Amino acid sequence: MITRDEFRQIAANGTWKQNSSLIQLLGLCPLLAVTTNLVNGVMLSLATIIVMSIAGLAVASLRNLIPHEVRIPVFILIVAALVTVVDLLFNAGLHELYLVLGIFIPLIVTNCIVLARVEAFANKNPPLQAMFDGIFMGVGMLWTLALLGGLRELIGSGTLFSGIDMVFPGLHPLQLLPKDYPGLLLAILPPGAFILLGCLIAWKNWVEARAASRDNRQVPEPAVTGSGH
Template identity: 80%
Template sequence: MIDREQFRQILDNGVWHQNASLIQLLGLCPLLAVTTTLVNGVMLSLATIIVMAVANVAVASLRNLIPHEIRIPVFILVVAALVTVVDLIFNAYFHELYLVLGIFIPLIVTNCIVLARVEAFANKNPPLQSLLDGVFMGIGLLWTLALLGGLRELIGGGTLFAGIDMVFPGVHGLQLLPADYPGFLLAVLPPGAFILLGLLIAWKNWAEARAAARKPDAGSDHRSPLPVADGV
C-alpha cells in the first residue's frame, strides 16, 4: 500500500519538482523535434506515459529476479517490447499521425526519461509506487510538451489543435489569429524551440523562487527528493 504523503511526494516530483523536461532536461530530442504542434506533443507524450507506466511495473515486479550485471540490457528489452506494441497500435489506428511522428515513436526505446525512471525508481521500489512514478513523470512530460507545442503552433502559424483530425476524424483545429497572419517561422524551427524551452525553464524557476520567498521558513526544505538518474 501507499500512504498519502508518499503519493503526494511522487505526484509533486513527477509533475513539478523533478519535471523531466524542465529540471532533469532529459529527452530533449523528441521534446524539441515533435512539439511543432500541440497535437503532436500530446500524442507522443501519451505514448511515452503508457511505456513508462507499464515498464516501471514490469521492472518493479521482476527486480529481484534480474541479475544486477545485466539489468540495463533487460530494461531496454522490456521497454523495446512495449514500444513495439505502441508503435503497431499507432500505425493501425492513427496512421496519418504515425507518419508525422515518424522515427520518434521507436526512439522512445532510447528515451533517457524512460530508462532513467526504470533504473532510478522502478528498480528499487514496489510495483504500485513504480506505476504512479511512471504515470506522474509522464504527466509532467505531457503538460510540458503540450504547452511548448501549443506556443510554437500559435506563434508560428496562428492555429491551435492543428492535425486533431488525425486523431478524431471530422474535428478541425482552431484558427485563433487572423487568416492572413504570416506566421513566425522561427517558432517552428529548432532555434525557436530552444528559446521557448529556455523561457519555460526560467518561468518555472521564477515561480519556485517566488513561492519559496512567501514561506516563513524559506531557507529550509525538508523534502527528500526521489532518486534521479543522470543523463541528457
C-alpha cells in the first residue's frame, strides 16, 4: 500500500521538484526536437508515461529476481518490449502522427528519464510506488513539453493544436493570432527551443526563489530575553 504522504511526495517530486526536463535536464533530444507544436509534445509524453509506469511496476515486482550484475540489460529489455508495443499501437491507431513523431517513439528505449527512474527508484521501492513515480515523472515531462510546444507553435505560427486532426479527426487548430501574422521562424527552429527552454528554467527558479523568500519572512524570529542584574 501507499500512504497519502508518500503519494503527495511522489507527485510533487515528479511534476515539480525533480522535474525531469527543467531540473534533471534529461531527455533533451525529444524535448527540443518534437516540441514544434503542442500536440506532438503531448502525444510523445503520453507514450512515455505509459512506458515509464508499466516499466516501473515490472522492475519493482521483479527486482528481487534480477541479478545485480545484469540488472541494466534486463531493464533495457523490459523498456524495449514496452516501447515496441507502444510503437505498434501508434502505427496502427495514429498512423499519421506516428509518421510525424518518427524515430522519437522507438528512442524512448534510450531516453535517460526512463532508465534513470527505473534504476534510481523502481529498483529500490515497492511496485505501487514505482508505478506512480513513473506516472508523475511522465506528467512532469508532459506539462513541460506541452508548454514549450505551445509557446513555440504560438510564436512561430500563431496557432495552437496544429495537427490535432491526426488524433481527433474533424477538429482543427486554433488561430489565435491574425491570419496575416508572419510567424517567427526562430521559435520553430532548434535555437528557439533552447532559448524558450532556458526561459522556462529561469521562470521555475524564480518561482521557487520567491516561494522560499516568502516562507523565510513567515518564520517568526526567536524572542530575545535579557538577563536581569
